[in-house]
Structures are given as structure tokens and as C-alpha cells.
Amino acid sequence: MSRTAAQLLPSCGGVILTGESGIGKTTIAKLALEKVAGRFHVEYIRGTAGSAKRPYGALEFLLNGLDEDTLRHPALLLEGLAQVLLDKAGGRRILISVENADWIDPLAAFTLAQLVRAKLVTLLITCREVDAGGGEFVKLGLENHLRRIEVGALDFRSSADLIEQVAGGGVSSLAIQSLWSSARGVPMHLHILTKEQLREGSLRLHNGVWVLAKPLVLSGEVASGALAKLDAFPGQERFVVEILALAGELPLNILGGLVDPSVVDRLEERLVLETKLVRSPVVQLKDRLFADSIRANLPPGRRRSLWEDMMPAVRPSDMTKLSLPHYVLWGLDSGARPDDELLLAAASTANELRDPAAALRIVQVIEHRKGNPRAVVEEARALAALGRWDEADSTLSGMEPLTAADAPEVVAAVLIENLRVSRSVPRDTAAGLDESLRSAISAALHQLPESNQAMLTSRLVLAEAEQLCFEGRYSEIPETVFGMYGNSDLPFSQRVRAGGMTAEAFAMTGRQHESVELSRSVLDELWQDDLPGSVRGEVHFQVFTSLMVSGMFAECLEMLERGSELKAARLGELVGGELARGLVHAYCGRADLALQSLHPAVSQLQVQRPGALLQLAHAATAYVLTLQQETGQAQEHAALARTSDSRGSWIVGRATSYFLLLSRTHHSEEAAAAELLLHAEAELLRGNSGHGLSFLSAAVRMAGKESGARLAEAAQKTDGLLGEMSEHLGNGLFLDDAQLLLKAARLARDAGNTLLYFESAAAAHAAALRSGNRSDIKVARTLENASYRQLHYSNNPDRVLTLLTPFELELARRAAKGTTSAELGRKLNLSTRTVDWHLGRLFDKLHVSGRVELSEIVS
16 A cells, blocks of 8 residues: 555656455555645546446546547547646646546547646556556556555564554554454454454554454444355355354365355355365365355354255264364354263363363363363363463363373373463462372373373473473473474474473573574474464474574564564564564564563553553563653553562563663662662572563663773673673773774674663763774764664654755765865855854764764755
């Protein structure tokens, strides 16, 4: 949309949007026109089957005022039409929107093309085929008058652009993620769906940001369109579409037993269905929003009728993993009562697929759940995923006591869920595994085959490691965990989970080079389809944490971009990645970019209220507001960060403390530095050197050279980029060595840490001035200026250039082209000395160190 609008603004012929029917070409064109409306006089032309049969048919309403003699001569007609348009435009540029150009007759198309060639009009054309209009538009493209844009599914960023324009303001990333995922990026669906959520209240304005206040609603225009489309399918085709919408997907051999195979072939040819090749062909509806809308709006009687038609040909064992929860819910809606084993399998699958609402609905059908530990586990998992922690705790506490007859896998599942829930509710839990449950598992292990014993043992080891990570006791994680990632005998999901935990533990305990390499390897694994969504989200968060602690901030941002497609980050599940992105920018001192993400993240979290993450968001916001010297607002956010007593992981708690301490620098930098040093020493003492270095580095940059030696000493216990950077910074400050500080600055630049880049370069500049080394002074000043320009939008040269006086701008342009001060003096009737004085002021305003940098900026 933005790209389309941008192509319309220059004095070129315009844009032709092509793509399949229903993809949203008209939606894109309409929103692009809204963006540029004030720049043009707009005329709208629409091709139809009727107008295509008449010469100049689509232009008739513009030609009505011309006499018959003019209409009989193409040259006179063209001249007359041009005058009509010029009169209507009243001096403004003319834009003609041509919708459905496939039905524009050749004469009308030729006339429009001639108007473009005469540079009288700009065209915005939508059509299915690029050769519409008898090929006239193709010719315009070949002559570089038209830019072709193929409209398909939009990526996350383009979808955000469209959604925010429809909403008329900022929209939280979680809301964008939900809309994008449901509409699969189809522009027309995004447009309709966004309008509907605004109307239904699923999108709610909170603190100036549209946030997701409740699950998406599929009714109104969305439902009407889906049901109308469904009504257009004849007999067996409609039957196939309906059962696929209700079941989610079905194996091809099952469909072949329900209908004539030619029906499936026809629907696939028309792109209604798509086939996935997993172990055997599986068929699903191509349009997810269409499928979801049918599932949500099909009348109960029709659901039951379809269930009864399908039941004789289908067994539960035929269902794929994705279709099992849909299949069971469909049965429940139709009055069926599946057995408990099927209900448990469906609930477990729904939890793995990150659909806790479906899992909860399914598992709560089971009678006497308190006596069924598997049912208790799935119910607790679903409640916890929905943020209903007290209910999850109550479910686990109310379970009937386990007996010797319970399988060790079931006992282990109860234990693991108890540990997870205990982290978010105020009840005492012994560190590590509960001894009574551990004993029960050990006693029953001998009943299992040796291979199953190894798998169960690895599950328990991972559960204990997960608990230790939560508590920040990384140095206590068993060595066996570190070897699991490479153990091909273990299930894939266990290996990947072990890899994520190992990367996080290595990052915290100083093995950051290994952590970064392992993080990259594990991240590539997350794209595999057979990894449960719940595991993917957990490991994505661990990898992100590992890279953050290792100081790889640029890589973190790249990871978040990929994560919007992966739809996996645990932080992303809560706030669409906004909190994660805001934290990266906050750590790097980019206050304006941090606030762009943190403001909507806070708004979304306040609606969802997930406790510890909201505290962290407030603390980070307080810090970046402190950087911007907005002390009053910073104190408000800091107070909100301190008021909640929500329980969170060690890493979330430490990050909250870090930002809160930094937000106090406006009150007393010395006191803040002292507290940062205390926190740093505590973390270094417990073996968490990765996080300890973050506190120590911040403290040293405030306290000055006296603490530099301590930073350099501590950095020697951490390898990788952060360790090297911290060692150079510490020694550079302590020894007042510009060369070491320049090394730290360059490493910070490469890592994406803009604030450390700037502060190291500034310290190097000061050290170089004290030593009098002209070469170091020049290099340090260049790096200091470059980093300063990146810290905030207001420092950006593009913005500063707009604030220059006409004289300063002209001076900058001439100096950037290499004109000497003497030549400038002669041309401007000024002395050389005066020119140099003005140039000095100009360099200070733009934060450049000389003409070379000035030339780069001005160009």
C-alpha cells in the first residue's frame, strides 16, 4: 500500500496492480488513494462486461459533454477529453483510478495511454492480467510509464501498515499478529476483518493504541461473505468444503471414500483446496479465514447432519494431529460423547498447538476429572496458558492422590505441571523436583522398557533444568542437559528444548561464544513443522534471551523479524514481539525507538495483565523516559513497576531491576552506580557472569575509571563479544587508553549497542585529547559523531537538514561538493575566516567531523 502510494507521487505514469481475484487489489488501491488524496484530482473508472463491448465504454461519463463531430475523430476526442479533465482538476494533478481493467475496451485503454504519454494524467490500475486493455498497459510498462506491482499475501510489516490505516492509529503488534495470521496476509480479508473487530470491540483503544481486548470475532461481513461463498458451491463440492472447515484437514484417502475423487480435483484446480504432503497426502481449505468463518457460523443442525454423514467412513485414528481437536469439538457440538481417551488425546493436542481454549472445553467434558491425573494435567496446562493461574493451581491441588497403579509418565506429567504452575502462584514449592513424586517415579521406572526409561528420565532432567533456569541457578544445571541436544536417540522436541536451555545457561555463565553458536543452530531447528507450537515458543524465548545476554542486539532484532513469521516467541505471544523489540532498543539506549514499541506493549499488557512482564515494560519505559529527560513520566512508570507483587522468572526480575536502577540516575547517578555495583557483584558471585557484566558495565560507565579494572577483571570470565568488549572498555577507562576504548566502541557498533558505542567513542575522544594523539582524536571524533546520530531521531541528519536556514543549507551543499572555503568566500562575498566559522557551526549542528562526513550526509 505504501509502496503503491509512493509510486504515484512522482511525476510518472502510475501503477498497475495485478493479482488473482479476491486477493485485495481494490483494497490496496483504495487505501493508497487515501494516502495521496490531497495531492490529486481523482476520477474513477470501472470496467464492466457491458462497457467492454462498446467503444470508449468505460469513458462514456467523461465524454458526455463532447459533440458528435469530436467523438468521431480520435485526435479530437483525445483533445476534448484532456480539456474536460483539466477543467475538472482546477490546476491540480490528475489521477485516474481504473478498476477491473480486464474489461476496459482497447480504444478506451489507448486513450488513457495517450493521456499518460502526454504527461497529463497518472493512472492507478487494477486487473487480473497485465495484458488488459488490449495490451496498451503493457506498452506503457515497457516505456517505463507504469510500475507493475503483483499483489499477493502481505508480509507482517505491510499488513501492519494496512491495519493501522484502517484503524486510523497505532495498533499493538499482538492485534496485528492475530489479524495477519487469521487473514493469512490477504489484503481484502485484512481490511474486512480489521473493520469488523473495531465494530465488535475486539480491538479497543487504550492509551491511544488499539489493543486486542478479546478473541477475534468472525461474524457480520466476514461471516456473510463466507456463507455466501459457501452457498455458491454445488452439492458434493459444498459437502467437501463444509467437512474440511469443521475438521480442519483430512487425509486424501478419507475424502476419496466420502465423495467422487473428481470433486476434490475440481476444487483443487479452482484453488479452493490445497494438499500437504506429510507422511501421506492431507487436504485442507486454502483460505483459512473462510474455513474459520464457516466453522464459527454453520448452524447446529447442519453440523449434526454432516457429522452423521461422515461418521460411518471415518475413525478417530484417521485424524491428523491438526484435525483431532476440531474433530472432537465438532462431535461435541453434534451431541456425540467421545470416550475419555479420545478427549484426552484431543485436549493434549490442542495444548501443543497453543489453543488452550479448545483444550479446556474438551477436557472439561470428562467426568470425574479429579481422579484422572492425565485430565488434571491437560486442564491445568490450558488454564495456565490462558493466564488463569489460581484456577490451574486449584485444579492440581484438588486432584485425588496418585497411586502405585499410575504410570510413571503420568506421575512425571503431574510433577512437571505442578512445578510450572508453582512459579506463578504464591505457594511454597521445594527447589527442584518434589521428593515424594520423584520417589514414586523411581519406584515405577523399572516397569518400563529401557528406551522409555531414558526418555522419561530426560523429561525429568529437563523439568529440573527448567526450574533452575527460572530461579536463575544456571551454574547448578546438570551437565547431562548440555549433551542432550546432540543425542539423536532422544525425541526431537526434547533435544531442541535441551538446546535452548543449554544456550541460555552458557550465556549466563560466561560461555557466550558457545551460546551464540548453539543459539543459531537451535533457531534454525524451530522452523521444522513437526515441532509442537508450545515447545517452539518456549525455545524461541530462550534463544532470544541467550543472544540478549551475550550482547548480540543486532542479531536479536533480526531474530524478531523472523519470529513474526515463525509466530513463536513467548514474549511475542503476549505482546506480538513489541516488548522484546522495545527491550532491545532500551538496552542500546535508542530511547525514541524503544518508546515506539514499549508504549503499545504497556497498553496491551495492561489489558491482559500478565504481571511480571508488565512490571518489566514499565521499568524499561521509565529508563528510556529518563534518557529523554522526561523525569515526571519516568517516575510514574517506575512507581508502577514497583507496585506489583507478581511472580516472574529470575531473568525478568533482574531485567526489571536493571532498568529501575538506571531510571534513578536523574536523582543520583552516584547512588545508582553504587547499587548497580552491588547487584553486579551478587550475580558474579553466584556464577551468572553474563548478566553480572551488564550491571557492572552500566555502573562503570557512571562511576568512571576507578571501577574500570574491576570490569576488565570480571570480563575475563566471559568469552565472546560481550567479554571482549567489556575487557577493552574496563581497561580503556582504567588506563585512559584511547586505542582500547576505540576497540570497545567498534565492537559495540558491530553488536548494535548504540549507547555503549557512543559512550565508548566519547571516552576515547576525551582520552585522545588528553594524550594529544591527533590520529586517535580524528578517529574517535568520527565514531562519536556517527554513534550520536544513531541515538535518537532528533539527532538524525535528515531531520537536522530540514532545520537549517537557507544560507546554511546552501553552504552545506556547496561544501559537500568539495568547494574550498576560499571559493565559498568569493561566491558568498564573505571572508575565508567567516566561512570557516559558519562551517564549524554547521558541523556541530549535524554532528560531523569534517567535509567527508558532510558529503556522505548531504548526498
